[in-house]
Amino acid sequence: MGLFGASELLPALERCPRSRRAEQEAWVVERMGKFHRILEPGLNFLIPFLDRIRYVQSLKEIVINVPEQSAVTLDNVTLQIDGVLYLRVMDPYKASYGVEDPEYAVTQLAQTTMRSELGKLSLDRVFRERESLNASIVDAINQASDCWGIRCLRYEIKDIHVPPRVKESMQMQVEAERRKRATVLESEGTRESAINVAEGQKQAQILASEAEKAEQINKAAGEANAMLVKARAKAEAIQLLAAALSQQHGSAAASLSVAEQYVNAFSKIAKDSNTVLLPANTGDVTNMVAQALGIYTTLTKPQAVKNQDETPPAHEEPQPASMEMLKAEQGSSS
DSSP: OOOOOHHHHHHHHHHSOHHHHHHHEEEEEEETTEEEEEOOSSOOOOOTTTEEEEEEEEOSOEEEEEEEEEEEOTTSOEEEEEEEEEEEESOHHHHHHSOSOHHHHHHHHHHHHHHHHHTTSOHHHHHHTHHHHHHHHHHHHHHHHGGGTEEEEEEEEEEEEOOHHHHHHHHHHHHHHHHHHHHHHHHHHHHHHHHHHHHHHHHHHHHHHHHHHHHHHHHHHHHHHHHHHHHHHHHHHHHHHHHHHHSTTHHHHHHHHHHHHHHHHHHTHHHHOSOOOOOTTTTOHHHHHHHHHHHHHHHHHHHHHHHHHHSOOOOOOOTHHHHHHHHHHHHHHO
């Protein structure tokens, strides 16, 4: 295997076996004070007193805690903010000779970049755009740390501390916003309720008007049917009366009916009112019946002439008998 500097190489070999050295660390070898090479995996030989392992760079991902610092936002609010930085050495030569202390340099760069990015945002946007703020810090660090052979994988903000008075104002703002949303929701509920009530009243009025319309239509149809039935009944009664009058002794029967109605009407005159207007010949029933029969004869004369032209005259009983019956009835009523 050869000879090595025991004071320098053996402690490193004890920390990390050679079989895993290339996956975890990179050893930078100097020869006579100048960079010589980076040890590759496998068997390597060094010349004693000439070659020296100057730097040992870890190739694993490194986690660095960024200390808390103050930053001023765009709306002049002072914040206390800290974070976590994740790094990896990509080029051991640049990481060894490009900067004296890579971790310290990246930490300072992260702090300054974070202050610069926070100055571009207002307080509300700092909380809303936390992911974009992390991405901006990572991009800014990678642009500067490329010459150092270090790559920033990600940056995460841990805590953001707001001043107490600003925190109280934020809580008041949140409470006011919640009250506003509650008031808006309540007003929208009231509006929806009023709209529903108005819509229900509208539908109720429409249904009531339709029901009233249907009721009036049914009532009118019923009245029309009743009128038709009454008219048919009256027509049939008139036809039956006409047929009865055209038969034998029909006129005498009509005279008797008129006389009865006259006597009944005359007997009820004094029952309805104290003031009664009577004709001059109230007691002459025969004359009143004769006038009624005269009117009836005048109205039925044209129809009788027509019937005589169409059919042969029938044998009729003499009318004095009917007159005698009326006079007898008058005597009995008086």
